[in-house]
Amino acid sequence: MAERGELTCAEYDRIKIMPTPLFSPPTYRRRLRAVQAEMQRRGVDILLVADPANMYYLSAYDGWSFYVPQCLIVLAKGEAPLWWGRGIDLAGARRTVWMEEDALFGYSDDYVHNPPHHPGEHLAQTLTDLSNGRGTVGYESETFYFTPALLHSVQANAPQLSWQDADGLVNWQRAVKEEEEIAHMRQAGRLVAAMHDTALAVAAVGVQKHKIAAAVYQTAIAGVPDIYGDYAAIVPMLPAGADAAAPHLTWDDTPLAENSGMFLELAGCYRRYHCPLARTIFCGTPPSKWRAAEAALIEGIAACMAAAKPQAVCGDVARALTRTLKKQGFDKQGRCGYSIGIGYPPDWGERTMSLRPQDETPLQAGMTFHLMPGLWLEDWGIEITESIVITKTGCEALANVERRLFVV
């Protein structure tokens, strides 16, 4: 029952282009040393890295196991990060990480959802053993997967250790991408372009939104020639009609209505690297206010991309957008983009730089952003966005999707 065009194992081995883990040990060691240097600056002896994106960046660990406590333990002078997690996930760690067996620590299932026991007891003992009972432990306070309960448990069971909020320490190390990372994001860009092609081919008056979501998913995972797709950190968003004023509603089975718009905020994901991109589809003949918003956004994006270059700061990009939209009669304040790269649910943003007027972070070649000038108005919304990489002289789009309002 094999589909036509499937590969034999031998053919597959011949063409397989991606190693596992994704990068070479020297790359992981270089990343580790940069993190350790920052730990030293902050006086952190042991860093607990629970953000799955940060874990992937430093160790190549990749599995859907972040719903139980797990983290990397980075020692100030260690040669490699240590992986700590649920015992039954050791097999997944062995199959993905670049470290050796002696870097892996697993806890028993007796700690899982079994109060008063908590995996934090095991982590506390592990930290005590590793530290000779002294030192300052940094933790990520806003990573979703390092909960207050875990923090309280490990603190209570290792009272001799000191604690420091080190949220974002690793995230900021990810801000400037390596060339290989940018290549992965361009692959993700190929995926998101194909996803929009699919949406446009399926969308029409009367088609139910979930049918569009299903087709987009199919393309996202089945991939494009020579690469497959991973799950994105956020599901496809495709609010239509009046719901499009609400940017984070997911699909239902409402059919597309005549003379209404739907925006599609999608991301391609390749080996956990994301390329988000939104376009809007209008069913029927767009009213003039839609055309005016389209023109404003296209000019806004062009202005942002002209402003996005080394020697500028994040705020310059946001100001370029506000200024351009204002000329067109639209008042758009606040954030219009954020740093992107590796992502796991619930977010593909890196939680570091924002494209907002107050963010004075200098732009550097290799930084990547989702540039996101959405207009969400009272009872309709339009999004035309781009993912970009800062180059030595300016910036480039990571995907190639026509920049306009699509009409069906």
Place this chain on the structure above:
Amino acid sequence: MAERGELTCAEYDRIKIMPTPLFSPPTYRRRLRAVQAEMQRRGVDILLVADPANMYYLSAYDGWSFYVPQCLIVLAKGEAPLWWGRGIDLAGARRTVWMEEDALFGYSDDYVHNPPHHPGEHLAQTLTDLSNGRGTVGYESETFYFTPALLHSVQANAPQLSWQDADGLVNWQRAVKEEEEIAHMRQAGRLVAAMHDTALAVAAVGVQKHKIAAAVYQTAIAGVPDIYGDYAAIVPMLPAGADAAAPHLTWDDTPLAENSGMFLELAGCYRRYHCPLARTIFCGTPPSKWRAAEAALIEGIAACMAAAKPQAVCGDVARALTRTLKKQGFDKQGRCGYSIGIGYPPDWGERTMSLRPQDETPLQAGMTFHLMPGLWLEDWGIEITESIVITKTGCEALANVERRLFVV
């Protein structure tokens, strides 16, 4: 370009069977009163409910916005929960919740990823206003979306309030399902059955795993006659070959090899209600050890389902499995299932009851579990699982999928 068979809007309105919000206001009020009664028992004046599943259960709020701080604020004597979240998500709240406009509180985007500002400052002010500055606030310590940073910010900015860990308070209220909820889970069961049909139709030696994942997604969302599918809280898991010893790896593009097995842990999701179910597909002729494991699991499930009934406790089900598998020569200790229902990423489990020997929670009609006797052995793995509902006299499977090792 409409697909054949699509509905016109008028046809759709005629057949649309689900209201928005999902349940009637009296149902939500009954749930609220039960939560308030438990708050009173624990001395909690204000409960912050940040678990998206708990938010959905009490308010019908449904959006992919949990990557920024948000929660319900349940007052001990309130007539309805209050929704607190990001300003741009107010539109999504208005379109989904059963409460009135005056129950909705939004914070400015200036608080989002913009240190030293934090949405916790706004929450602290909101709580101060609501409480006249006094009282005990309960919070969920292990819900993923109520982070240590949020807790620390709101505590620092509302120092006059007392704090109590109330993790699981709402989760436990969800343990016994209403009839309508069970009906939704049976619909999810129809979806997961169709997903396994799809996987079986596509799987064959040489087919790459991501192609199977793509097809499964397509079915999951496109749905079955008269219902659509939602995104499940966990992505399809389909490790194959030696990777099947690792239960939480996601797909890649490896082709299925001859004489190897792949297990598929999937869930149908209907209006956020889940029905997880796993089956294993073997390519070729299963060796006798596979057939022995299959037979043991089938007998184990039958023993569990015979033990799962009112008057028994969770531990009885686990013990029935251990006893049955031991007779067949397999040593399986620990947890073999957990409570299920509403779910959002990263987990479809309710984090309450576990089917493990030490869990003495009495079973009641209306409880629902994923009964999960996987055998993960050194270099292979097999899963045959069922989602079940406890009835007045025993239990029933929520989905109808043939209970055996599939062979292609």
